[in-house]
Amino acid sequence: MKKFYSSVVLLAILYLYHIPSLQAQMPFDEIMMPKGEFCVAGIYEVSKWNQYWEGDYLRGNANIGTLTRQMLMPMVAMGLTKKINLIASLPYISTDASGGTQVGQSGIQDLSVSLKVDWLQHRVGTGRILFLTNTHISTPVGTYLSDYMPFSIGAGAPEIGMRGIAGYKLDNGLVFRMAAAYLWRGQTEIERAYYYQNGSVYSSFMNVPNALNIHGAIGYWTLDKRLRLEATYMSLNCLSGDDIRSYNRPQPTNKMEVSQVGIWTQYYIKADRGFGAIAYFNQTISGRNMGKAASLGLGLTYQFKAY
């Protein structure tokens, strides 16, 4: 596994090395920052569920009650060039169940680094057509155990994602955006030497299924581009994996699927520099092998010119 991580790092270096000779904010939106611009952010999110999908059967479990997951995520974004932005984040997560006798988990989750590239801006009608890509790589840091599901704080596996973001931004402030990503996920090391996944597996590694991740949004910029309002949609679909077995606990090999609708607001106190605030709310509307969660996030951003 050490070999594996060092190749992840090597790959990241290789990839970063090759990109700069080419001609931000969230990895899935259309926003870019000019060269030398920096944004630091802290986001707090709380999400709760008291029902989950066991396969496609939605159920409660009084031995979990309500599962609360809290996240504190520092984030930085910077404009490497006008066309290339870098975003990095490292969340701290804790979980707690209101029912049962099992203890929640907490710790630092996955370090994620992504590069957003602005490929195309083309005037069409009364707006611009945009196309961007976001390539990210993330890897667990710290010692959390992915196998404590549903209490565990993450899937415990490295991930590489390639996302295409297309948008149409009208001059009147309306934005239509669609992003689709393929997430390649590696293995998570667990502490059991045997587990069941449609049959015996004699290994302490679990294959975390690859997934397709879609984001969609209809946004509106107003108040001199200081307020951004969005109605959002997000889905994540694992492309393989098994179902949670009857009244059994989930495990990282599960075929997880989720779709959410939400709202997103972002307010820059003074134009696009200095302090800003973020608030969002997401509601899970369908899923498989996941909790039916509602989550609320609040964040503070600070943007400045570094060079």
Next chain:
Amino acid sequence: MKKNIYNLLILIAGIAILQACLEETPRYYDFESYEFSSLDENGGNWKTILVSNPSEILLTAPDPINSAAYQAELGEVKNMNASLSSSERRAVEYWTSNPVVRWNEIALEMAAKYNLIPGPNADGTYTLPNPANPVGPPAFPFAHPPYTSRMLAYLSVAQYDGLVLAWHYKFQYNRLAPYRQDPSIRPAYPENGLPSYPSHGAVVAKVSKEILTLMFPLEANVLEKHYQEHLKSMLNAGINVSSDLDAGIHIGEEVVKLAKARAASDGMSKAQTPKPISDSIANAAFERFGWKWQNTETPQRPVGLTPLFGRVKMWHVPTVEEVRSPPPPAIGSPQFEADVKELEGFARHMTLDQRRIANWWEDGLGSYTPPGHWNKFAKLSIVKNKLNPLRSARVFAYMNTAIMDAGVACWDTKYYYHYPRPVETIKGFRTILGTPNFPAYTSGHSTFSAAGAEVLSFFFPENAQQFRLWAEEAAVSRIYGGIHYRFDATEGTKQGKLVGTYAVNKAKEDGAL
């Protein structure tokens, strides 16, 4: 644009490199068929465990090798052996020259598949798995540790006794393997001097299929498929002709009859009691000691797991009372308080090593259970020491009967003392492992593991220290997991070790040394 394509190619190549670095996730133990370290020509005289009078199971003499019937069978095998399809070749490689290992793995897989505790109904009641309606829901069985220990004991004993009989007739009739009769037949496995009539593989296939179908009725079709594939693989491998298989199947059938008769009357059907009996057991303990264990799930389960498993017929221990553990420390006593303090300390701060031990030994719901874990150790030692199928079955048989006896002893102790779990006695206590649905004292993991270690140490003395260390680690893992006090683990280990010696003493006198 060229540059972009170049970048994309690098990314794709990178993902391919990462994919190549992934660890394997094997579904079975991949080992090369080996030459047996001994043939045990006198194995037919070893003492059987289940079959009280082996001379009553008769096998008629085979046709002579120069008979037309045998020559036709030989011709059939010759043809099959010469033209294997790739799937047939894979099956031959999969089953190996020691199919006892494969049937054991199949048993563990089924244990893991069925080791699911029934959830509550919408109205808060629970329905128990019912052998009369195996489809359920919930499906039958719930292959919890006592169930799995018993399943493995019957499987291994039937395999062992069947192989003792097979060895007896092999060396009585001395019909050599097809590849010795016709040099153009190429055996798929290293050659050995074992006579092939009756086929030992067919004995193993037959008893394993039947015992596992009895234990996992919903898996009948899957087991039949394994069985047919295994039988055919022996013809394809050039190690048996069809009359060898038929003779093995006949012996298997006879042994299965005896195993089924014992299983029908060993008391297991009464182990999961109705609530009034369960309540009276709890109240008896409360009157004796002033405490009683209660299920802590929501909604509360009305009956603990198999309260009368302690009354199930043992294999090597005459009466369960002679291996019952002494009374646990009273709640509130200094030793109790000290052990509670230790648990609170682990809950406040657990090292990564302690966490790893708790999880490595968890063997909880959805897994092959602690008996399964010890079967995996036995398997690795069997292959490492190149044991023949008869000796392999002997290891599994004594270990699994000892482990089941340990389970019976432990369950007797559990429901006699009815000792509460840490989540009941320590206010607000939370654990990393789920608390099981039965009393704490003594720890099942500790008892199963110490019995398994004791038997494996006898068979593989060069690794005795490792087995005993593992048993200690299994015991202490439950303390780290927050679901057992140290005295549960310590006394459980003692109990398992004691029960294990009964099996070892039998094995010492079975004529195999």
